[in-house]
Amino acid sequence: MMVVPSTLDRLTHTIQVLQQLQRLLTVSATLSDVADLLACVEAECGEETLLEDVIQHFVGEHLAVQIAQRGTARRSALVELEVAA
Numbered sequence: 721m722m723v724v725p726s727t728l729d730r731l732t733h734t735i736q737v738l739q740q741l742q743r744l745l746t747v748s749a750t751l752s753d754v755a756d757l758l759a760c761v762e763a764e765c766g767e768e769t770l771l772e773d774v775i776q777h778f779v780g781e782h783l784a785v786q787i788a789q790r791g792t793a794r795r796s797a798l799v800e801l802e803v804a805a
Contacts (some may be wrong), residue, residue: 741754765774 742749764779
C-alpha cells in the first residue's frame with residue numbers, strides 16, 4: 721500500500737515515482753526493466769524486507785567495494801614505490 725502525502729493525489733504521486741525511476745534508469749526503460757530490477761532486489765533481500773533496509777544493504781555493499789578498491793590501490797602504489805626505490 722502506497723502512502724501518499726496529503727497534498728498529492730494518488731495519480732500525481734504515481735507519475736512522480738515513475739518519472740524518478742525513468743531518471744534513474746534510461747528514457748527507454750520499460751515496465752519490464754523495472755520489474756526485472758525489482759525481482760533481482762527481491763531475490764537478494766526478500767520480498768518482505770523494508771525498502772529502507774534494502775537501501776541500507778546496498779549502501780553497505782557499495783561502501784565495502786569502495787574500501788576494498790582503495791586498499792588495492794594503496795597496495796599497488798606501495799609496490800610501485802618499492803620497485804622504484
